[in-house]
Amino acid sequence: MSVVDAPLRRPAPLLDALISVDHKSIARRMLGASLVFFLGGGVMALLMRTELAQPGLQVVSTESYNALFTMHGSTMIYLVITPLSLALGAYLVPLQVGSASIAGPRVALTGFWLFIFGGIVLEAGWLTVGGPGRATWIGVAPLSELQRTPGSGQDLWILGVLIATLGEWLIGMCILATALRKRAPGMTLMRMPPFTWTMIGTTLMMIFAFPVLVVLMGLLFYDRRHCCLFDGPQGPLSYQELFWFYGHPVVYVMFFPFVGAVAEVFSAFSGRRLFGYTFFVFSTALLFAALSSSVWGHHMFTTGRINARYFALMSHGIILAAGLEYFDLIGTLWRGSIRFTTALLFGVVFLLQFLVGGLSGVWVASPTLDFNASNSYVVVAHFHYTLFAGSVFGAFAAIFYWFPKWTGAFLREGLGKLQLAIMVVGTNMTFAPMFALGEDGMTRRIADYPRASGWGTLNLIATIGSYLIAAGVLVFLINLMVSLRHRRPAGPDPWEGPSLEWATSSPPPPHNFDALPPIRSFAPLMDLREGKA
Amino acid sequence: MTLAVPNTRSIYDSLAGTYVWVACIVFGIVLVTVVAFLVRYRAGRHRKPGETVDAPRVETLYLVVLAVVTAGLIGLTFHSLDRVDRLTPAAAQDPAAVRIDVIGAQWQWRFRYAGSPVVEQTAPEGTPPELIVPVGRRVLFSGRSQDVLHDFWIPDLKFQRQVWPDHTESWALTFPHPGRYPGLCAWFCGLYHQNMHFVAVAVPAAQFDAWLARRRQGAAG
Numbered sequence: 001m002s003v004v005d006a007p008l009r010r011p012a013p014l015l016d017a018l019i020s021v022d023h024k025s026i027a028r029r030m031l032g033a034s035l036v037f038f039l040g041g042g043v044m045a046l047l048m049r050t051e052l053a054q055p056g057l058q059v060v061s062t063e064s065y066n067a068l069f070t071m072h073g074s075t076m077i078y079l080v081i082t083p084l085s086l087a088l089g090a091y092l093v094p095l096q097v098g099s100a101s102i103a104g105p106r107v108a109l110t111g112f113w114l115f116i117f118g119g120i121v122l123e124a125g126w127l128t129v130g131g132p133g134r135a136t137w138i139g140v141a142p143l144s145e146l147q148r149t150p151g152s153g154q155d156l157w158i159l160g161v162l163i164a165t166l167g168e169w170l171i172g173m174c175i176l177a178t179a180l181r182k183r184a185p186g187m188t189l190m191r192m193p194p195f196t197w198t199m200i201g202t203t204l205m206m207i208f209a210f211p212v213l214v215v216l217m218g219l220l221f222y223d224r225r226h227c228c229l230f231d232g233p234q235g236p237l238s239y240q241e242l243f244w245f246y247g248h249p250v251v252y253v254m255f256f257p258f259v260g261a262v263a264e265v266f267s268a269f270s271g272r273r274l275f276g277y278t279f280f281v282f283s284t285a286l287l288f289a290a291l292s293s294s295v296w297g298h299h300m301f302t303t304g305r306i307n308a309r310y311f312a313l314m315s316h317g318i319i320l321a322a323g324l325e326y327f328d329l330i331g332t333l334w335r336g337s338i339r340f341t342t343a344l345l346f347g348v349v350f351l352l353q354f355l356v357g358g359l360s361g362v363w364v365a366s367p368t369l370d371f372n373a374s375n376s377y378v379v380v381a382h383f384h385y386t387l388f389a390g391s392v393f394g395a396f397a398a399i400f401y402w403f404p405k406w407t408g409a410f411l412r413e414g415l416g417k418l419q420l421a422i423m424v425v426g427t428n429m430t431f432a433p434m435f436a437l438g439e440d441g442m443t444r445r446i447a448d449y450p451r452a453s454g455w456g457t458l459n460l461i462a463t464i465g466s467y468l469i470a471a472g473v474l475v476f477l478i479n480l481m482v483s484l485r486h487r488r489p490a491g492p493d494p495w496e497g498p499s500l501e502w503a504t505s506s507p508p509p510p511h512n513f514d515a516l517p518p519i520r521s522f523a524p525l526m527d528l529r530e531g532k533a
Numbered sequence: 534m535t536l537a538v539p540n541t542r543s544i545y546d547s548l549a550g551t552y553v554w555v556a557c558i559v560f561g562i563v564l565v566t567v568v569a570f571l572v573r574y575r576a577g578r579h580r581k582p583g584e585t586v587d588a589p590r591v592e593t594l595y596l597v598v599l600a601v602v603t604a605g606l607i608g609l610t611f612h613s614l615d616r617v618d619r620l621t622p623a624a625a626q627d628p629a630a631v632r633i634d635v636i637g638a639q640w641q642w643r644f645r646y647a648g649s650p651v652v653e654q655t656a657p658e659g660t661p662p663e664l665i666v667p668v669g670r671r672v673l674f675s676g677r678s679q680d681v682l683h684d685f686w687i688p689d690l691k692f693q694r695q696v697w698p699d700h701t702e703s704w705a706l707t708f709p710h711p712g713r714y715p716g717l718c719a720w721f722c723g724l725y726h727q728n729m730h731f732v733a734v735a736v737p738a739a740q741f742d743a744w745l746a747r748r749r750q751g752a753a754g
Contacts, residue, residue: 062724136721142698143681143723233700236682270574272582279592302684302719303695304702308614316607323599326563327592333570335583340575348567355563359556362606368548368613371541372691375684375719441688443719446727 021105022510026112027091028406030171033116034084039473040123041075044068046470049430053463055451065447066134067153071125073137074157078164079119081391082250085257086168088398089175089199091406095501096193098184098519100511103177107170114167122160125153133157136445138247141230141239144220155224162217165246169210172253176203184500186519190281193499193522194267194274198260201285205249205293213246237305244296252292254387255354258394259284259325262347265401266329268497269344270336273523276328283324291318301367302374308367315365322358326351341495342416346397349424350390357385360435375445378438384431393423396476403483404490408506412488415479423472429465433458498523538671539616540707545691548613555606624671624705631667631741635676637683637696637718640725652748661716661730667741668711676702684720687733693719708735 017029048068051059060068094102102108125132130151135144139161144154179192179200192200216239223229230239267274274280295318297311329351338344360382364370373379396419403411437458442449449455493502502525504513517528526532624630632647644664646652656662666672676685676696686693687706694704708714718729736744 062727066721066724066726140682140721143721148681148723231699233697235699236695236697270582271576272584273586275585276587276592278587278589302693304704309611312610312614313607316603316610319603319606320596320599324592324596327595330563330566330570331585331588333567333574335585336570336574337576337582338571338574340571348571351567352564355560359559362556363552366548366552366606366610366613368545368610368617369552371617371693372545372686372688374693375686375721376688441686441715441717443686443717445721448727450730 019109021101021109023090023094023102023105023108024406024508026102026105026108026171027087030083030087030090030112030115031406033119034080034087037075037079037083037119041072041080042470042473044072044075046466048072049463049466051447052449052459054460055449055453055456057448060447062447063131063134066445067126067131069445070133070136070157071123074122074133074161076387077137077250077254078161078168079115079122081254081387081395082168083115083164084395085202085254086171086175088195088257088261088395088402089202090171092402092501093175093178093196093199094182095504095508095512096196096499097179097182097187098500098513098516099178099182100513101182102174103182104174108174111167111170111174114170115164116167118160118162118164118167120160121156121163124160125156128153128156138240138243139217139220140236140243141220141223142236144224145230146224155221158217158221158224162214162221165210165213165217169206169214172203172206172210175199176207179203184516184519190278191519191522191524193260194263194277194280194284195257195260195499197281197285198256198263201289202253202256204286205252205289208293209246209249209253212242213250216242216246237300237303240300240303241296241306244299248296248299249293251383251386252288254391255394256284256288258350258391258398259329261398261401262350262394263329263332264497264499265343265347265397266332266336267523268401268495269339269341270332271339271496272332272336273498273521273526274328275331275334276324277522279324280328283321283328288318288321288325291321295365298365298367298370301370312365312367316362318365319362326355341400342411342413342420343397343400343495345417345420346393346400349420350393350397353385353393353424353427354390357382357387357390360385373438375443376438377434377442377444380444381431381434381438384434389427389431393427396420401495402501404494405501405506405508407484407487408490409483409487410490410494411483412479415475415482419472419475419479422468422475426465426468426470426472430462430469431465433462493525496525496529498526500524503528538669538707539620540709541617541620541690541692542709544613544616548609551609552606555602620671620705620707621673621703624673625703627671627673630671630673630705632673632675633664633666635674635685635696636679637676637685637722637729638679639681639723640718640729642685642716642718642729642731644731646745646748648745648749650749650752652745652752658725659728661732664716664731664733665741665744666708666733666735667738668708668735670738670741671705671707673703673705676704681722682720683718683722683729685716686719687714687716689714695720708733711735711737 132153135149295315297306298315300306364373492505634645636643644654654662678696678698682697684695714733716731
């Protein structure tokens with residue numbers, strides 16, 4: 001018996017969870033962490049909706065409410081949807097391009113721990129005497145300055161956002177480098193799967209956008225101790241300008257990966273290749289990314305101090321990129337052989353509900369209309385239709401589709417469809433009334449509204465809807481437990497998927513592939529099945 | 534009743550209708566197409582999935598249609614923006630315009646009517662101050678803040694503007710009908726943000742002039 005033959009000893013599971021540089025392990029932990037943060041952010045949302053069910057203050061104080069909406073937004077954006085996007089990318093991009101590992105595995109591991117640490121720092125504000133950050137998820141100066149928002153909770157908020165964003169940036173860069181530098185032989189750029197292309201669009205935006213937020217948080221932290229970076233006639237403008245230079249692209253960081261995921265889901269369950277691949281790549285991954293890095297000023301129309309025409313023009317330009325994306329996704333259903341799995345249904349609902357968010361996005365892209373909609377519940381409805389009714393439904397499509405790959409077992413389809421039905425009703429009950437409330441003059445970030453406003457009924461409907469959403473999430477948690485306890489094993493390729501992740505076992509071995517099929521198109525597994533490879 | 538002076542509400546309304554219709558039509562087209570495809574192309578009914586991967590001519594044609602619709606929307610938006618942008622200089626040149634300073638401070642609005650002596654409208658915290666304005670006449674606002682960002686919003690006029698310290702922002706409004714227009718701060722400004730209301734009370738021009746003269750006398754005396 002030779003020494004060489006001794007099997008590599010894997011570290012103990014706990015240690016493995018701390019230091020494993022396997023991209024699949026990192027991504028699984030990131031998915032798990034964002035699910036935990038999602039439940040936390042969801043409880044905050046329920047508390048807010050409970051308070052708003054009736055006029056008057058019944059459940060929480062104004063101060064607590066301000067902490068709740070600040071931390072709900074911060075948690076969901078910095079600690080749930082962004083890391084969820086990146087976790088999907090970290091897991092799938094190396095597999096989809098046929099690589100044995102992620103580029104810069106130790107950098108990715110560092111990024112993961114920075115994200116976790118940042119999240120803990122951010123949420124640690126709840127344990128401080130004065131409570132957590134209370135200056136909105138954008139931490140806007142001068143409100144976030146020390147004399148306006150005293151207490152260490154706001155400092156923890158700033159540091160938490162800084163650290164988590166830095167970590168997310170590192171992971172994003174590893175994903176980009178993987179797609180660009182670690183592709184298998186035969187995997188040319190124009191043979192990369194649609195999901196990988198959307199991750200490229202995502203991470204290209206991150207290159208420029210995320211460091212700006214990291215630096216801005218550093219400046220804000222400095223400013224709270226010293227002075228006067230965000231004072232003076234330009235100060236509040238500078239803060240908004242810098243923040244939205246990050247804040248708009250991040251909206252698309254939280255969207256593109258789910259477009260890519262739904263493209264894969266449609267392709268698999270339609271039994272055909274993505275329609276309009278070339279246009280999809282250039283519109284969604286490249287044109288869309290370029291445009292969405294050029295529209296940050298539309299968050300500042302009501303300052304009257306930015307070039308409204310330029311930002312209106314660029315923002316309307318997104319219609320072209322988004323329109324092509326929709327055309328290609330719907331085209332993939334055309335003449336398909338559609339199987340109505342839970343993942344496909346989540347994808348279809350994603351498409352339709354996101355459209356409400358997208359079309360209301362065109363509305364607020366027009367300065368004349370935004371002069372009324374800005375900071376009203378119209379905007380709250382708009383971005384929840386994009387981020388919740390859109391991205392989160394896209395995320396569930398991705399989870400139901402790739403869960404067998406991650407664990408080797410199926411999620412229950414019946415429970416999945418029940419969850420979908422409850423969540424569709426709940427989501428539209430919650431967010432559709434907000435359009436009417438905003439148009440009628442209800443502003444956001446208020447714990448209470450006048451009884452005479454007559455907004456009680458619509459708010460009550462929204463609150464009931466939010467509890468339905470919670471019930472849907474509960475069904476998902478039950479599904480997760482049932483499916484992991486009583487496993488229904490899935491083979492390597494349970495759905496007949498198009499791309500390389502289905503060419504290896506479920507879950508894949510540490511080195512990802514024992515052998516790769518020939519890669520002659522962006523759907524090598526479909527080629528293989530049809531005998532074209 | 535036609536008004537000589539354009540107002541932000543009518544500009545907004547003339548644009549909003551088009552956007553709503555375009556949105557409804559697009560949503561309808563997508564919904565019908567998706568449902569039709571799901572029914573028509575469900576598994577087991579169709580023989581073999583389609584193989585079209587690229588249809589550049591169809592997509593280019595579609596892109597042209599999209600671009601035309603988008604250009605139309607941009608044109609309408611720019612036109613309405615021109616109309617909004619003309620309001621402030623027009624009010625600044627109008628000798629009949631009423632000039633009012635708006636001061637936002639945590640958590641109350643104050644309004645000062647230019648002239649001598651200055652008339653100030655305030656209210657104790659928790660009750661909304663009244664902004665008395667004449668119907669149909671241009672009102673030129675100069676806004677600033679004493680502490681953090683605030684946002685002056687009158688939902689019935691479909692218009693808001695941010696104000697912040699060390700900076701004066703000007704905007705002009707016209708109140709088309711007599712009555713009470715609720716107003717509020719639309720930018721989160723700290724603990725009691727939700728209570729930062731005011732009420733614009735539009736009264737006939739003659740009544741307004743009389744009120745202002747009375748207040749000036751009171752202020753002088």
